[in-house]
Amino acid sequence: MADLRNTTDDERFFLHSGRRWRKADPSLPEDVLARLMSHLGRGRSGVRNSAKGDDGAALPRARRTVQLAKEGLGERGKPWWEQSEAERKARWTAALKELDALHPPRPDRPARKRSGDG
Template identity: 85%
Template sequence: MSDLSGTSDDERFFLHSGRRWRKTDPSLPEDVKAQLMSHLGRGRSGVRNSAKGDDGAALPRARRTVQLAKEGLGERGTPWWEQSAAERTARWTTALEELDGMQALRRGGASRKGPAGA
């Protein structure tokens, strides 16, 4: 990974509807970026759909998923251009581990609705 501390604001932010948003860390490997974007999409969908369900824990879970994915992408938390290569790698690795763990728990919980859970 290269040193990103010399990046300009044009490389760090984009404008949308008059608001400045932090760009995704350009040093992310494509497979990592794809995984984080997938988690982000599922989290956003969960936020959108949580009002329709009766699961009171759904909205906080979905918001946590969005937060972790955005942190992993470098869009929230410590700015990616202020982090060393090791810190950036730790950031996305930690985020993916937690996101994958949350997903596994949800899947595991869903599969326990058989006779043992009745």
């Protein structure tokens, strides 16, 4: 993994609707990125759908899922360019561990190999 402290603002942020948003950590392995994005999509869908018959637990769980996925991606929390390689790996590993506990693999689907769970 590379030292990312010297990345430029163009590499760290993007603009959307006039607002600056932090980009995901570019050092994320592809499989880790895919898993985090899957959890992020699941969480966003849960936030959107929680108003329909919410039992009171769906919305907080969906919001927690979004927060954890964004933290794992490096879009929230301590900026990824200020973290060491070990800190970045610990960040995404911890996020995936908690996300997988919130959303265990369904028995009808085989579990995928999990990289970054070191």
